[in-house]
Amino acid sequence: MTTEEKIFNAARMVFQKKGFAGARMQEIADEAGINKAMLHYCFKNKQLLFEAVFMNAFSQLAPQVNEVFNSQDTVFDKIRKFTHSYISFVMEHPYLPAFIIQEMNNNPEFVMTFLNHENRPNPSSLLSQIEKEIADGIINPIQPKQLLLDIFSMTVFPFAAQILVKGIIQVSDEEFNQMMEERKTSIAQQIINSIKK
Amino acid sequence: MTTEEKIFNAARMVFQKKGFAGARMQEIADEAGINKAMLHYCFKNKQLLFEAVFMNAFSQLAPQVNEVFNSQDTVFDKIRKFTHSYISFVMEHPYLPAFIIQEMNNNPEFVMTFLNHENRPNPSSLLSQIEKEIADGIINPIQPKQLLLDIFSMTVFPFAAQILVKGIIQVSDEEFNQMMEERKTSIAQQIINSIKK
DNA sequence: GTCTATAGCCAGATAGAC
């Protein structure tokens, strides 16, 4: 692993746990096992290091979403595939959703950068497909954007609010992971149940 | 409005927008229209000012939850009432969910403080009621904690990830608010649809 | 490329006048 990679990985861990404002360059250096000056040598400054980490996190998630949403499947199959693949992916990167949401809230101007990015999550084709399947009588009438929001909510929220959720419904890490494992298929089934004719 | 209240309100705004680490005492003082030294005179230090704000935010939400969850209603009515009252409340305080989730993630040790708090959101009676209604054949079999998580997800997520959501599904502030208005009743209906016999 | 040492700044906190 190159020095740059060591720094990048360390930065990802620290930024994801503490956020941009809470992260300390010294902590990243310690985590990477190198000197603080190297951070500036490799990435110029804190802002640029952060942007590298954030951009990377975001661009790992977006293709996951688009690959499923732009396939040739039916809406029901897309829901099944999305919940399964997204939860699988996020279980490997549990800090990612909270990190992205937090930094987007703290720096709303950032959002613009990613909305113009080629790899942004783009649900427009799925939205028209939903309209079509409603017209075809496959799905009960529902506002397509509401359905999309439901899918994201059920899938992402447990991870974004992980610590709070574990505390309120009183589950251990193991129980939480087991619940998420179940959700890979169960939430697709529930959403489909609630909208199928 | 007393000086202390002016400070508290200013602190709430700044902390909710920037988070603990990103907030600046100077910005809070400016927002309150008073001098920075007064912050320390009234609240001793940044940490204590933050804790006052956070505790207040949390203890505004928890009773909302418990009042509905511990009533004498059926599960279906509890779901209807919760989504309606929670969304109404949060539309008045749109930064609250993201703020709580962010700070809980950044300071996991905080969670313990609130789990022991008398006013913590306590869903245990609702959980046994769900078990009972499943046994009685009113609700289709589902793990009670999963159902609870579904309810929270559908209700809270759109607010917690507000900026991201607006960007991805491409809605204006007005459209977003209108969607949330609809969700007050629609998500209860969908959840109930997906679990009723 | 990698380090040590340090510059320079900024933010939290305090002293003390009024």
Place this chain on the structure above:
DNA sequence: GTCTATCTGGCTATAGAC
């Protein structure tokens, strides 16, 4: 109680030896 002025520590960033 409210202010101005200032201290102090910590953090980002850089200079410069190796």
